[in-house]
Amino acid sequence: MCPTASMITIGVLSAQTGVNIETIRYYEREGLLPSPARSTGGRRVYAEDDVKRLRFLRRCRELGFSLSDARSLLSLAERDAATCAEVKTVVSKHLRDVRSKLAELRGLETALAAMETACPGSDSTDCPILDALNLATSAEYDAAGPRSRPA
Amino acid sequence: MCPTASMITIGVLSAQTGVNIETIRYYEREGLLPSPARSTGGRRVYAEDDVKRLRFLRRCRELGFSLSDARSLLSLAERDAATCAEVKTVVSKHLRDVRSKLAELRGLETALAAMETACPGSDSTDCPILDALNLATSAEYDAAGPRSRPA
């Protein structure tokens, strides 16, 4: 806590991890990072471990883990006795989510590409895209999930 | 506005379009649906056109358009003189977004699948996934975007 030249302020932490200053404070509020020591002036003073923790969190976010998952993974990483099985559970679940999102997006891509191809993009006022959007067939509607319908 | 048996209340509209009642009211607040007529008791009474409009909006959302895009598309659809070119612009931009998201997710999928494969999922306390998450190489960090670094 002695104010040396190498003191890790929030700005330094941000620069060393690539995480926005406001985001760092947000993570602290959310309990993802421990409350750091403070200088006499009330400023946050971080330790080397905090740099590691924050880098870990950043990696998790880059891989698309939720903050909740990141929290779990971090606590597993900090607890020495974390087993592979515990960690793998989190990763596998996320992978399933990613794959399902991927499938969904692939479907969108196909549909949108078909629309783009069908549309001449001219001055015509009869656009096949608008036609497609108006064609909400009940078949497709039912496919999205059955629901009671009044007669 | 005479209360006949076939009056389209918000519940009926919801059932006919598959859009949640609260969402319908939300769309009205956001100006995506016009404020409907009201019954003497103050309840919303919709016309057939509203069913079409809401179905149109639902299709847009299913295709991943933002509400803002949906608003544009709807106003193009309602204005008879909409040209193909105008409509196609919106679709093409969205398609680009979808493709970029798709590329990102494919990258995530690859990375996560590699992690899953590398991890035995056993009782071992030395997990390759945690190792990977701790290995925030500066090379990868730089790849995400150059930034001034303090010495």
Next chain:
DNA sequence: CTAAGACCTGTAGTTACTACAGGAGCAAGC
């Protein structure tokens, strides 16, 4: 007449930040 159900308004919660406003500490130059 009454109880259940549909509906009303208005507000708050969700995710993961980001963007202020308004103020205070801190280092350097004059």
Next chain:
DNA sequence: GCTTGCTCCTGTAGTAACTACAGGTCTTAG
């Protein structure tokens, strides 16, 4: 000593697109 400019502080509000109440009113079937 004083000012200038930077970093930092707290606290609040905004983002997207809903969803979920709370607490009340209207309507209808029995």
